[in-house]
Amino acid sequence: MSKLRNEGPIGVFDSGLGGFTVLRALAEHLPREDLVYFGDNARVPYGIRSEQTVINYARACAGILRSLHIKALVVACNTVSAVALDVLRAELFFPVLGVIEPGTRAGLAQCPNGRLGVLATGATVRSGAYPRAALSCNPDASIFVRAAPLLVPLVEEDVLSGELARLCVRKYLEPLVLDDIDALLLGCTHYPLLTPLMASELVALSGKNLPIIDSAEAVTAELLQLMASQHLATERAYPGKLRIILTDRPDNLDLASRWLGRDPAELNVTTVDL
Amino acid sequence: MSKLRNEGPIGVFDSGLGGFTVLRALAEHLPREDLVYFGDNARVPYGIRSEQTVINYARACAGILRSLHIKALVVACNTVSAVALDVLRAELFFPVLGVIEPGTRAGLAQCPNGRLGVLATGATVRSGAYPRAALSCNPDASIFVRAAPLLVPLVEEDVLSGELARLCVRKYLEPLVLDDIDALLLGCTHYPLLTPLMASELVALSGKNLPIIDSAEAVTAELLQLMASQHLATERAYPGKLRIILTDRPDNLDLASRWLGRDPAELNVTTVDL
Numbered sequence A, B: 001m002s003k004l005r006n007e008g009p010i011g012v013f014d015s016g017l018g019g020f021t022v023l024r025a026l027a028e029h030l031p032r033e034d035l036v037y038f039g040d041n042a043r044v045p046y047g048i049r050s051e052q053t054v055i056n057y058a059r060a061c062a063g064i065l066r067s068l069h070i071k072a073l074v075v076a077c078n079t080v081s082a083v084a085l086d087v088l089r090a091e092l093f094f095p096v097l098g099v100i101e102p103g104t105r106a107g108l109a110q111c112p113n114g115r116l117g118v119l120a121t122g123a124t125v126r127s128g129a130y131p132r133a134a135l136s137c138n139p140d141a142s143i144f145v146r147a148a149p150l151l152v153p154l155v156e157e158d159v160l161s162g163e164l165a166r167l168c169v170r171k172y173l174e175p176l177v178l179d180d181i182d183a184l185l186l187g188c189t190h191y192p193l194l195t196p197l198m199a200s201e202l203v204a205l206s207g208k209n210l211p212i213i214d215s216a217e218a219v220t221a222e223l224l225q226l227m228a229s230q231h232l233a234t235e236r237a238y239p240g241k242l243r244i245i246l247t248d249r250p251d252n253l254d255l256a257s258r259w260l261g262r263d264p265a266e267l268n269v270t271t272v273d274l
Helices: A002-006 A020-029 A051-067 A078-083 A085-091 A100-108 A122-127 A129-137 A151-156 A163-178 A191-206 A215-229 A253-260 B002-006 B020-029 B051-067 B078-083 B085-091 B100-108 B122-127 B129-137 B151-156 B163-178 B191-206 B215-229 B253-260
Strands: A010-014 A035-039 A072-075 A115-120 A142-147 A183-186 A212-214 A242-246 A269-271 B010-014 B035-039 B072-075 B115-120 B142-147 B183-186 B212-214 B242-246 B269-271
Touching: A010 A020, A010 A051, A020 A035, A020 A215, A020 A253, A035 A051, A051 A072, A051 A078, A051 A085, A072 A085, A072 A215, A078 A085, A078 A100, A078 A122, A078 A129, A100 A115, A100 A129, A100 A183, A100 A212, A100 A215, A115 A129, A115 A163, A122 A129, A122 A142, A129 A142, A142 A163, A151 A163, A151 A191, A163 A191, A163 B163, A183 A191, A191 A212, A212 A215, B010 B020, B010 B051, B020 B035, B020 B215, B020 B253, B035 B051, B051 B072, B051 B078, B051 B085, B072 B085, B072 B215, B078 B085, B078 B100, B078 B122, B078 B129, B100 B115, B100 B129, B100 B183, B100 B212, B100 B215, B115 B129, B115 B163, B122 B129, B122 B142, B129 B142, B142 B163, B151 B163, B151 B191, B163 B191, B183 B191, B191 B212, B212 B215
Parallel strands: A010 A035, A010 A072, A035 A242, A115 A142, A115 A183, A183 A212, A242 A269, B010 B035, B010 B072, B035 B242, B115 B142, B115 B183, B183 B212, B242 B269
Antiparallel strands: none
16 A cells, blocks of 8 residues: 555646646656646636635645545645645645745745745735745744736746846846845746846846745755655656646647746646536 | 616726726716726636636626616726627617727728737737727738737836836837738727837837827727717716726725826725625
8 A cells, every 4th residue: 555655646736837847846856756737727827816716726626636646746836835735735645735835944044144035926925925934934034025927927928038038037136135135035936937037137136146946946855855754755767757637728838848848749738627 | 768868877897907098088088977987806807717707797797887877888898898798788778888899990990001900918819809800890901919918017017118118018019010010909908008108119110100099099989979879978067976896905006096097095986796
Protein backbone atom coordinates (compact mmCIF):
# COMPACT_ATOMS: atom_id res chain seq x y z
CA MET A 1 0.00 0.00 0.00
CA SER A 2 2.77 2.36 1.01
CA LYS A 3 4.68 1.47 -2.12
CA LEU A 4 1.61 1.95 -4.32
CA ARG A 5 1.08 5.34 -2.69
CA ASN A 6 4.67 6.28 -3.59
CA GLU A 7 4.03 5.60 -7.24
CA GLY A 8 1.03 7.91 -7.55
CA PRO A 9 1.50 11.20 -9.40
CA ILE A 10 1.90 14.63 -7.80
CA GLY A 11 -1.10 16.83 -8.56
CA VAL A 12 -0.80 20.51 -9.45
CA PHE A 13 -3.91 22.66 -9.45
CA ASP A 14 -4.33 26.16 -10.87
CA SER A 15 -7.22 28.28 -12.09
CA GLY A 16 -5.55 28.59 -15.48
CA LEU A 17 -2.23 28.06 -17.22
CA GLY A 18 -0.11 30.42 -15.08
CA GLY A 19 0.69 27.46 -12.82
CA PHE A 20 2.87 26.09 -15.64
CA THR A 21 5.71 28.05 -13.98
CA VAL A 22 5.16 25.90 -10.87
CA LEU A 23 4.84 22.74 -12.96
CA ARG A 24 8.17 23.59 -14.60
CA ALA A 25 9.94 23.90 -11.25
CA LEU A 26 8.46 20.58 -10.09
CA ALA A 27 9.48 18.82 -13.32
CA GLU A 28 13.01 20.19 -13.00
CA HIS A 29 13.56 19.19 -9.38
CA LEU A 30 11.50 15.96 -9.39
CA PRO A 31 12.30 14.54 -12.84
CA ARG A 32 11.30 10.97 -11.97
CA GLU A 33 7.88 11.81 -10.53
CA ASP A 34 4.69 11.61 -12.59
CA LEU A 35 2.96 14.99 -12.61
CA VAL A 36 -0.67 15.73 -13.38
CA TYR A 37 -1.71 19.34 -13.87
CA PHE A 38 -5.34 20.42 -13.53
CA GLY A 39 -6.08 23.90 -14.92
CA ASP A 40 -9.64 25.20 -14.52
CA ASN A 41 -9.14 27.61 -17.43
CA ALA A 42 -12.86 27.67 -18.28
CA ARG A 43 -13.45 29.59 -15.04
CA VAL A 44 -10.25 31.63 -14.78
CA PRO A 45 -9.70 34.09 -13.06
CA TYR A 46 -10.75 32.90 -9.60
CA GLY A 47 -9.73 36.22 -8.01
CA ILE A 48 -13.04 37.87 -8.95
CA ARG A 49 -15.21 35.10 -7.39
CA SER A 50 -16.60 35.02 -3.88
CA GLU A 51 -14.72 33.00 -1.26
CA GLN A 52 -17.41 30.31 -1.16
CA THR A 53 -17.33 29.91 -4.94
CA VAL A 54 -13.54 29.55 -4.92
CA ILE A 55 -13.87 26.88 -2.22
CA ASN A 56 -16.53 25.05 -4.26
CA TYR A 57 -14.39 25.17 -7.42
CA ALA A 58 -11.26 24.07 -5.52
CA ARG A 59 -13.13 21.11 -4.00
CA ALA A 60 -14.39 19.97 -7.39
CA CYS A 61 -10.98 20.24 -9.05
CA ALA A 62 -9.15 18.58 -6.16
CA GLY A 63 -11.74 15.79 -6.32
CA ILE A 64 -10.80 15.02 -9.91
CA LEU A 65 -7.11 14.94 -9.00
CA ARG A 66 -7.88 12.69 -6.01
CA SER A 67 -9.63 10.24 -8.35
CA LEU A 68 -6.30 9.99 -10.21
CA HIS A 69 -4.66 8.73 -6.98
CA ILE A 70 -2.28 11.64 -6.47
CA LYS A 71 0.05 11.35 -3.49
CA ALA A 72 0.38 15.11 -2.88
CA LEU A 73 -1.30 18.28 -4.16
CA VAL A 74 0.44 21.55 -4.98
CA VAL A 75 -2.00 24.45 -5.25
CA ALA A 76 -0.27 26.83 -7.67
CA CYS A 77 -3.13 29.36 -7.63
CA ASN A 78 -2.64 32.24 -5.18
CA THR A 79 -6.40 32.78 -4.77
CA VAL A 80 -7.06 29.13 -3.85
CA SER A 81 -3.97 29.12 -1.60
CA ALA A 82 -5.39 32.19 0.16
CA VAL A 83 -8.94 31.02 0.80
CA ALA A 84 -9.36 27.25 0.33
CA LEU A 85 -6.24 25.57 1.66
CA ASP A 86 -7.63 24.74 5.12
CA VAL A 87 -10.79 23.25 3.61
CA LEU A 88 -8.78 21.09 1.18
CA ARG A 89 -6.41 19.95 3.95
CA ALA A 90 -9.32 18.95 6.17
CA GLU A 91 -10.95 16.88 3.42
CA LEU A 92 -7.99 15.24 1.69
CA PHE A 93 -5.82 12.46 3.08
CA PHE A 94 -2.59 13.45 1.30
CA PRO A 95 -0.36 16.53 1.80
CA VAL A 96 -1.65 19.81 0.31
CA LEU A 97 0.81 22.67 -0.25
CA GLY A 98 -0.08 26.21 -1.29
CA VAL A 99 2.24 28.84 -2.75
CA ILE A 100 1.73 31.63 -0.21
CA GLU A 101 3.28 30.15 2.94
CA PRO A 102 6.38 28.58 1.31
CA GLY A 103 6.98 31.77 -0.72
CA THR A 104 6.64 33.99 2.35
CA ARG A 105 8.93 31.77 4.45
CA ALA A 106 11.58 31.67 1.71
CA GLY A 107 11.22 35.44 1.21
CA LEU A 108 11.56 36.36 4.87
CA ALA A 109 14.60 34.07 5.17
CA GLN A 110 16.34 36.46 2.77
CA CYS A 111 15.36 39.64 4.67
CA PRO A 112 18.04 40.62 7.22
CA ASN A 113 15.94 43.65 8.23
CA GLY A 114 12.62 41.78 7.98
CA ARG A 115 11.39 44.02 5.11
CA LEU A 116 9.75 41.87 2.42
CA GLY A 117 8.23 43.31 -0.77
CA VAL A 118 5.48 41.35 -2.56
CA LEU A 119 3.94 41.88 -5.99
CA ALA A 120 0.57 40.20 -6.58
CA THR A 121 -2.75 40.59 -8.39
CA GLY A 122 -5.39 42.94 -6.96
CA ALA A 123 -7.45 39.98 -5.75
CA THR A 124 -4.52 38.45 -3.86
CA VAL A 125 -3.66 41.82 -2.30
CA ARG A 126 -7.28 42.30 -1.17
CA SER A 127 -7.30 38.80 0.38
CA GLY A 128 -4.65 39.95 2.91
CA ALA A 129 -3.06 36.49 2.68
CA TYR A 130 0.58 37.63 2.38
CA PRO A 131 0.58 39.91 5.45
CA ARG A 132 -1.18 37.12 7.41
CA ALA A 133 1.42 34.55 6.32
CA ALA A 134 4.31 36.93 7.07
CA LEU A 135 3.05 37.78 10.55
CA SER A 136 2.52 34.12 11.43
CA CYS A 137 6.16 33.49 10.36
CA ASN A 138 7.66 36.50 12.08
CA PRO A 139 5.53 38.94 14.11
CA ASP A 140 8.24 41.61 13.66
CA ALA A 141 8.30 41.39 9.86
CA SER A 142 7.34 44.38 7.74
CA ILE A 143 5.58 43.35 4.56
CA PHE A 144 4.94 45.68 1.62
CA VAL A 145 2.36 44.25 -0.78
CA ARG A 146 1.58 45.97 -4.08
CA ALA A 147 -1.01 45.08 -6.72
CA ALA A 148 0.56 44.96 -10.19
CA PRO A 149 -2.40 44.67 -12.59
CA LEU A 150 -0.39 45.39 -15.76
CA LEU A 151 1.97 42.44 -15.32
CA VAL A 152 -0.39 39.53 -16.12
CA PRO A 153 -1.52 41.04 -19.46
CA LEU A 154 2.13 41.93 -20.17
CA VAL A 155 3.20 38.29 -19.76
CA GLU A 156 0.16 37.05 -21.68
CA GLU A 157 1.12 39.45 -24.49
CA ASP A 158 4.60 37.86 -24.33
CA VAL A 159 6.21 41.28 -23.76
CA LEU A 160 9.03 40.19 -21.44
CA SER A 161 11.71 42.72 -22.37
CA GLY A 162 12.08 46.10 -24.03
CA GLU A 163 11.08 49.58 -22.93
CA LEU A 164 7.34 48.93 -22.44
CA ALA A 165 8.00 45.94 -20.17
CA ARG A 166 10.74 47.87 -18.35
CA LEU A 167 8.42 50.81 -17.60
CA CYS A 168 5.62 48.50 -16.38
CA VAL A 169 8.01 46.66 -14.06
CA ARG A 170 9.61 49.91 -12.86
CA LYS A 171 6.17 51.36 -12.03
CA TYR A 172 5.66 48.64 -9.41
CA LEU A 173 9.25 48.19 -8.21
CA GLU A 174 9.99 51.86 -7.59
CA PRO A 175 7.69 52.26 -4.53
CA LEU A 176 8.95 48.95 -3.09
CA VAL A 177 12.56 50.14 -3.38
CA LEU A 178 11.52 53.39 -1.67
CA ASP A 179 10.12 51.17 1.12
CA ASP A 180 13.70 49.84 1.44
CA ILE A 181 12.79 46.17 0.98
CA ASP A 182 15.40 43.46 1.54
CA ALA A 183 13.93 41.02 -0.98
CA LEU A 184 11.11 40.74 -3.52
CA LEU A 185 8.60 37.88 -3.50
CA LEU A 186 6.66 37.17 -6.71
CA GLY A 187 3.06 36.53 -5.54
CA CYS A 188 1.59 35.50 -8.89
CA THR A 189 2.49 32.54 -11.10
CA HIS A 190 2.90 34.76 -14.18
CA TYR A 191 5.55 37.06 -12.73
CA PRO A 192 8.60 34.71 -12.80
CA LEU A 193 8.68 35.23 -16.58
CA LEU A 194 9.70 38.82 -15.81
CA THR A 195 12.47 37.88 -13.33
CA PRO A 196 15.46 38.87 -15.53
CA LEU A 197 13.92 42.29 -16.20
CA MET A 198 12.98 42.77 -12.53
CA ALA A 199 16.49 41.85 -11.42
CA SER A 200 18.11 44.48 -13.65
CA GLU A 201 15.53 47.13 -12.68
CA LEU A 202 16.06 46.41 -8.98
CA VAL A 203 19.78 46.98 -9.45
CA ALA A 204 19.12 50.18 -11.38
CA LEU A 205 16.69 51.48 -8.75
CA SER A 206 18.41 50.37 -5.53
CA GLY A 207 22.06 49.93 -6.48
CA LYS A 208 21.84 46.51 -4.79
CA ASN A 209 21.37 42.92 -5.93
CA LEU A 210 18.10 42.31 -4.09
CA PRO A 211 17.01 38.64 -4.01
CA ILE A 212 13.90 37.74 -6.03
CA ILE A 213 11.93 34.81 -4.64
CA ASP A 214 9.81 32.68 -6.96
CA SER A 215 7.05 30.84 -5.06
CA ALA A 216 7.40 27.98 -7.53
CA GLU A 217 10.94 27.28 -6.31
CA ALA A 218 9.91 27.75 -2.67
CA VAL A 219 6.97 25.32 -2.83
CA THR A 220 9.09 22.78 -4.73
CA ALA A 221 11.75 22.93 -1.99
CA GLU A 222 9.11 22.36 0.72
CA LEU A 223 7.58 19.49 -1.26
CA LEU A 224 11.00 17.83 -1.59
CA GLN A 225 11.52 18.04 2.19
CA LEU A 226 8.04 16.71 2.88
CA MET A 227 8.44 13.81 0.43
CA ALA A 228 11.73 12.88 2.05
CA SER A 229 10.31 12.97 5.59
CA GLN A 230 7.15 11.04 4.60
CA HIS A 231 9.00 8.61 2.27
CA LEU A 232 6.80 9.60 -0.65
CA ALA A 233 9.42 9.65 -3.43
CA THR A 234 9.00 7.27 -6.33
CA GLU A 235 11.33 4.28 -6.55
CA ARG A 236 11.29 4.31 -10.35
CA ALA A 237 14.57 5.13 -12.09
CA TYR A 238 13.09 6.44 -15.36
CA PRO A 239 11.68 9.90 -16.16
CA GLY A 240 8.18 10.72 -14.90
CA LYS A 241 5.24 11.40 -17.21
CA LEU A 242 3.46 14.73 -17.49
CA ARG A 243 -0.29 14.92 -18.01
CA ILE A 244 -2.31 18.12 -18.40
CA ILE A 245 -6.07 18.33 -17.84
CA LEU A 246 -7.92 21.57 -18.65
CA THR A 247 -11.58 22.55 -18.40
CA ASP A 248 -11.54 24.44 -21.71
CA ARG A 249 -9.53 24.36 -24.90
CA PRO A 250 -6.82 26.97 -24.35
CA ASP A 251 -6.14 29.67 -26.92
CA ASN A 252 -2.66 30.33 -25.55
CA LEU A 253 -1.21 26.84 -25.18
CA ASP A 254 1.73 27.67 -27.45
CA LEU A 255 2.70 30.57 -25.21
CA ALA A 256 2.08 28.64 -21.98
CA SER A 257 4.13 25.69 -23.20
CA ARG A 258 7.07 28.10 -23.43
CA TRP A 259 6.45 29.03 -19.76
CA LEU A 260 6.77 25.29 -19.15
CA GLY A 261 9.83 25.00 -21.38
CA ARG A 262 8.29 22.24 -23.55
CA ASP A 263 7.29 21.83 -27.16
CA PRO A 264 3.45 22.20 -27.33
CA ALA A 265 3.30 19.21 -29.73
CA GLU A 266 4.76 16.89 -27.06
CA LEU A 267 2.25 17.91 -24.35
CA ASN A 268 -0.37 15.37 -23.30
CA VAL A 269 -3.44 17.64 -22.93
CA THR A 270 -7.02 16.52 -22.35
CA THR A 271 -10.12 18.64 -21.77
CA VAL A 272 -12.90 17.80 -19.28
CA ASP A 273 -16.24 19.44 -18.58
CA LEU A 274 -16.90 20.49 -15.00
CA MET B 1 -49.88 57.31 -20.62
CA SER B 2 -47.63 58.58 -23.39
CA LYS B 3 -46.72 61.59 -21.26
CA LEU B 4 -45.94 59.42 -18.22
CA ARG B 5 -43.75 57.26 -20.45
CA ASN B 6 -41.82 60.38 -21.53
CA GLU B 7 -40.98 61.17 -17.95
CA GLY B 8 -39.36 57.83 -17.14
CA PRO B 9 -35.59 57.66 -16.84
CA ILE B 10 -33.18 56.33 -19.44
CA GLY B 11 -31.50 53.16 -18.22
CA VAL B 12 -27.81 52.43 -18.78
CA PHE B 13 -26.52 48.93 -18.15
CA ASP B 14 -22.92 47.78 -17.86
CA SER B 15 -21.07 44.87 -16.29
CA GLY B 16 -18.98 47.33 -14.23
CA LEU B 17 -18.08 51.00 -14.01
CA GLY B 18 -16.52 51.35 -17.49
CA GLY B 19 -19.94 52.40 -18.79
CA PHE B 20 -19.52 55.67 -16.92
CA THR B 21 -17.96 56.98 -20.16
CA VAL B 22 -21.31 56.24 -21.86
CA LEU B 23 -23.25 57.73 -18.95
CA ARG B 24 -21.15 60.88 -19.26
CA ALA B 25 -21.97 61.30 -22.96
CA LEU B 26 -25.69 60.76 -22.24
CA ALA B 27 -25.66 63.31 -19.39
CA GLU B 28 -23.90 65.85 -21.62
CA HIS B 29 -26.24 65.52 -24.59
CA LEU B 30 -29.48 64.83 -22.66
CA PRO B 31 -29.08 67.13 -19.63
CA ARG B 32 -32.80 67.22 -18.77
CA GLU B 33 -33.32 63.45 -18.78
CA ASP B 34 -33.24 61.35 -15.63
CA LEU B 35 -30.58 58.65 -15.95
CA VAL B 36 -30.30 55.44 -13.98
CA TYR B 37 -27.10 53.41 -14.27
CA PHE B 38 -27.00 49.74 -13.36
CA GLY B 39 -23.48 48.32 -12.98
CA ASP B 40 -23.18 44.60 -12.21
CA ASN B 41 -19.71 45.10 -10.73
CA ALA B 42 -20.01 42.07 -8.44
CA ARG B 43 -19.85 39.87 -11.55
CA VAL B 44 -17.52 41.90 -13.80
CA PRO B 45 -16.00 40.96 -16.25
CA TYR B 46 -18.74 39.37 -18.34
CA GLY B 47 -16.30 38.62 -21.18
CA ILE B 48 -15.09 35.43 -19.48
CA ARG B 49 -18.61 33.98 -19.00
CA SER B 50 -20.46 31.67 -21.34
CA GLU B 51 -23.03 33.19 -23.72
CA GLN B 52 -25.95 31.71 -21.79
CA THR B 53 -24.64 33.13 -18.50
CA VAL B 54 -24.25 36.59 -20.03
CA ILE B 55 -27.83 36.37 -21.32
CA ASN B 56 -29.08 35.32 -17.87
CA TYR B 57 -27.20 38.15 -16.16
CA ALA B 58 -28.37 40.70 -18.74
CA ARG B 59 -32.00 39.60 -18.30
CA ALA B 60 -31.79 39.96 -14.52
CA CYS B 61 -30.18 43.41 -14.66
CA ALA B 62 -32.54 44.68 -17.36
CA GLY B 63 -35.43 43.42 -15.22
CA ILE B 64 -34.37 45.65 -12.34
CA LEU B 65 -34.12 48.65 -14.67
CA ARG B 66 -37.55 47.80 -16.15
CA SER B 67 -39.04 47.86 -12.64
CA LEU B 68 -37.83 51.47 -12.42
CA HIS B 69 -40.00 52.33 -15.46
CA ILE B 70 -37.19 53.24 -17.83
CA LYS B 71 -38.28 54.46 -21.26
CA ALA B 72 -35.18 53.25 -23.11
CA LEU B 73 -32.16 51.08 -22.34
CA VAL B 74 -28.59 51.73 -23.43
CA VAL B 75 -26.38 48.66 -23.09
CA ALA B 76 -22.91 50.12 -22.52
CA CYS B 77 -21.24 46.71 -22.15
CA ASN B 78 -19.66 45.36 -25.34
CA THR B 79 -20.08 41.72 -24.25
CA VAL B 80 -23.82 42.11 -23.59
CA SER B 81 -24.21 44.13 -26.79
CA ALA B 82 -22.53 41.26 -28.66
CA VAL B 83 -24.53 38.32 -27.32
CA ALA B 84 -27.74 39.40 -25.54
CA LEU B 85 -29.21 42.35 -27.45
CA ASP B 86 -31.69 40.31 -29.52
CA VAL B 87 -32.96 38.51 -26.40
CA LEU B 88 -33.42 41.80 -24.52
CA ARG B 89 -35.17 43.41 -27.52
CA ALA B 90 -37.57 40.49 -27.83
CA GLU B 91 -38.52 40.65 -24.14
CA LEU B 92 -38.65 44.38 -23.42
CA PHE B 93 -41.29 46.81 -24.64
CA PHE B 94 -39.00 49.87 -24.84
CA PRO B 95 -36.10 50.62 -27.19
CA VAL B 96 -32.81 48.82 -26.44
CA LEU B 97 -29.59 50.17 -27.93
CA GLY B 98 -26.17 48.50 -27.80
CA VAL B 99 -22.78 50.08 -28.42
CA ILE B 100 -21.51 47.86 -31.22
CA GLU B 101 -23.87 48.73 -34.08
CA PRO B 102 -23.97 52.54 -33.53
CA GLY B 103 -20.18 52.60 -33.10
CA THR B 104 -19.60 50.56 -36.24
CA ARG B 105 -22.03 52.67 -38.31
CA ALA B 106 -20.41 55.91 -37.08
CA GLY B 107 -16.95 54.45 -37.70
CA LEU B 108 -17.66 53.27 -41.26
CA ALA B 109 -19.22 56.65 -42.06
CA GLN B 110 -15.75 58.12 -41.56
CA CYS B 111 -13.97 55.55 -43.75
CA PRO B 112 -13.70 56.76 -47.38
CA ASN B 113 -11.87 53.53 -48.30
CA GLY B 114 -14.02 51.34 -46.05
CA ARG B 115 -11.05 50.38 -43.83
CA LEU B 116 -12.09 50.55 -40.17
CA GLY B 117 -9.75 49.73 -37.28
CA VAL B 118 -11.22 48.55 -33.97
CA LEU B 119 -9.56 48.08 -30.58
CA ALA B 120 -11.45 45.87 -28.09
CA THR B 121 -10.93 43.37 -25.28
CA GLY B 122 -9.99 39.79 -26.08
CA ALA B 123 -13.52 38.60 -25.28
CA THR B 124 -15.12 41.13 -27.64
CA VAL B 125 -12.67 40.23 -30.40
CA ARG B 126 -13.43 36.51 -29.95
CA SER B 127 -17.18 37.22 -30.15
CA GLY B 128 -16.75 38.36 -33.76
CA ALA B 129 -19.40 41.03 -33.16
CA TYR B 130 -17.57 43.93 -34.83
CA PRO B 131 -16.88 42.17 -38.16
CA ARG B 132 -20.53 40.96 -38.17
CA ALA B 133 -21.82 44.49 -37.54
CA ALA B 134 -19.49 45.97 -40.16
CA LEU B 135 -20.49 43.46 -42.84
CA SER B 136 -24.19 44.00 -42.19
CA CYS B 137 -23.59 47.77 -42.64
CA ASN B 138 -21.39 47.50 -45.70
CA PRO B 139 -20.54 44.13 -47.28
CA ASP B 140 -17.48 45.72 -48.92
CA ALA B 141 -16.02 47.06 -45.66
CA SER B 142 -12.65 45.84 -44.41
CA ILE B 143 -12.52 45.67 -40.65
CA PHE B 144 -9.32 45.23 -38.63
CA VAL B 145 -10.04 44.22 -35.05
CA ARG B 146 -7.24 43.98 -32.49
CA ALA B 147 -7.36 42.83 -28.86
CA ALA B 148 -5.68 45.37 -26.56
CA PRO B 149 -5.45 43.61 -23.16
CA LEU B 150 -3.06 46.14 -21.59
CA LEU B 151 -5.41 49.11 -22.03
CA VAL B 152 -8.08 48.31 -19.41
CA PRO B 153 -5.52 47.85 -16.58
CA LEU B 154 -3.74 50.97 -17.83
CA VAL B 155 -6.92 53.05 -17.49
CA GLU B 156 -7.77 51.41 -14.15
CA GLU B 157 -4.26 52.33 -12.96
CA ASP B 158 -5.05 55.90 -14.08
CA VAL B 159 -1.99 55.95 -16.35
CA LEU B 160 -3.40 58.07 -19.18
CA SER B 161 -0.28 59.87 -20.36
CA GLY B 162 3.52 59.53 -20.18
CA GLU B 163 5.90 57.10 -21.81
CA LEU B 164 4.41 53.88 -20.40
CA ALA B 165 0.92 54.77 -21.65
CA ARG B 166 2.35 55.94 -24.99
CA LEU B 167 4.19 52.63 -25.56
CA CYS B 168 1.10 50.58 -24.65
CA VAL B 169 -1.08 52.58 -27.04
CA ARG B 170 1.57 52.46 -29.78
CA LYS B 171 1.83 48.67 -29.47
CA TYR B 172 -1.80 48.35 -30.57
CA LEU B 173 -2.03 51.27 -33.00
CA GLU B 174 1.07 50.44 -35.02
CA PRO B 175 -0.33 47.32 -36.73
CA LEU B 176 -3.62 49.11 -37.44
CA VAL B 177 -1.76 51.98 -39.11
CA LEU B 178 0.16 49.39 -41.17
CA ASP B 179 -3.27 48.04 -42.20
CA ASP B 180 -3.90 51.55 -43.59
CA ILE B 181 -7.10 52.17 -41.63
CA ASP B 182 -9.23 55.26 -42.37
CA ALA B 183 -10.57 55.61 -38.82
CA LEU B 184 -10.25 54.03 -35.38
CA LEU B 185 -13.27 52.78 -33.40
CA LEU B 186 -12.88 52.33 -29.63
CA GLY B 187 -14.64 49.03 -28.88
CA CYS B 188 -14.38 49.14 -25.07
CA THR B 189 -15.87 51.66 -22.65
CA HIS B 190 -12.49 52.24 -20.93
CA TYR B 191 -10.60 53.32 -24.03
CA PRO B 192 -12.04 56.85 -24.54
CA LEU B 193 -9.93 57.94 -21.53
CA LEU B 194 -6.92 57.35 -23.78
CA THR B 195 -8.29 59.32 -26.77
CA PRO B 196 -5.88 62.31 -26.51
CA LEU B 197 -2.88 59.99 -26.37
CA MET B 198 -4.21 57.82 -29.22
CA ALA B 199 -4.84 60.90 -31.38
CA SER B 200 -1.26 62.11 -31.02
CA GLU B 201 0.17 58.61 -31.59
CA LEU B 202 -1.97 58.13 -34.71
CA VAL B 203 -0.55 61.39 -36.10
CA ALA B 204 2.99 60.30 -35.18
CA LEU B 205 2.53 56.86 -36.79
CA SER B 206 0.48 57.74 -39.89
CA GLY B 207 1.21 61.41 -40.51
CA LYS B 208 -2.58 61.87 -40.76
CA ASN B 209 -5.33 63.08 -38.46
CA LEU B 210 -7.29 59.81 -38.40
CA PRO B 211 -10.76 60.10 -36.83
CA ILE B 212 -11.27 58.31 -33.50
CA ILE B 213 -14.85 57.15 -32.89
CA ASP B 214 -16.12 56.76 -29.35
CA SER B 215 -19.11 54.36 -29.18
CA ALA B 216 -20.49 56.45 -26.31
CA GLU B 217 -20.94 59.43 -28.63
CA ALA B 218 -22.29 57.20 -31.41
CA VAL B 219 -24.94 55.50 -29.24
CA THR B 220 -25.95 58.86 -27.74
CA ALA B 221 -26.47 60.30 -31.24
CA GLU B 222 -28.65 57.29 -32.21
CA LEU B 223 -30.63 57.57 -28.97
CA LEU B 224 -31.28 61.28 -29.63
CA GLN B 225 -32.62 60.45 -33.11
CA LEU B 226 -34.77 57.63 -31.78
CA MET B 227 -36.20 59.78 -28.96
CA ALA B 228 -37.08 62.49 -31.44
CA SER B 229 -38.81 60.08 -33.83
CA GLN B 230 -40.70 58.29 -31.03
CA HIS B 231 -41.48 61.50 -29.08
CA LEU B 232 -39.76 60.15 -25.99
CA ALA B 233 -38.02 63.32 -24.77
CA THR B 234 -38.93 64.70 -21.37
CA GLU B 235 -41.02 67.87 -21.24
CA ARG B 236 -39.37 69.05 -18.02
CA ALA B 237 -37.26 72.19 -18.21
CA TYR B 238 -34.98 71.46 -15.23
CA PRO B 239 -31.85 69.26 -15.05
CA GLY B 240 -32.35 65.49 -14.85
CA LYS B 241 -31.31 63.37 -11.89
CA LEU B 242 -28.62 60.72 -11.96
CA ARG B 243 -28.94 57.51 -9.98
CA ILE B 244 -26.34 54.75 -9.81
CA ILE B 245 -27.12 51.17 -8.74
CA LEU B 246 -24.29 48.67 -8.32
CA THR B 247 -24.24 45.01 -7.26
CA ASP B 248 -21.14 45.44 -5.07
CA ARG B 249 -19.46 48.27 -3.20
CA PRO B 250 -16.88 49.58 -5.66
CA ASP B 251 -13.24 50.07 -4.65
CA ASN B 252 -12.54 52.46 -7.51
CA LEU B 253 -15.52 54.83 -7.33
CA ASP B 254 -13.25 57.86 -6.95
CA LEU B 255 -11.48 57.03 -10.18
CA ALA B 256 -14.69 56.11 -12.03
CA SER B 257 -16.37 59.34 -10.94
CA ARG B 258 -13.59 61.16 -12.78
CA TRP B 259 -14.46 59.13 -15.90
CA LEU B 260 -17.95 60.51 -15.36
CA GLY B 261 -16.68 64.03 -14.71
CA ARG B 262 -18.47 64.30 -11.33
CA ASP B 263 -17.47 64.71 -7.72
CA PRO B 264 -17.79 61.26 -6.04
CA ALA B 265 -19.42 62.90 -3.00
CA GLU B 266 -22.34 64.15 -5.13
CA LEU B 267 -23.08 60.72 -6.66
CA ASN B 268 -26.28 58.95 -5.62
CA VAL B 269 -25.03 55.35 -5.33
CA THR B 270 -26.97 52.38 -3.94
CA THR B 271 -25.95 48.74 -3.78
CA VAL B 272 -28.28 45.79 -4.43
CA ASP B 273 -27.79 42.05 -4.12
CA LEU B 274 -28.57 39.98 -7.19
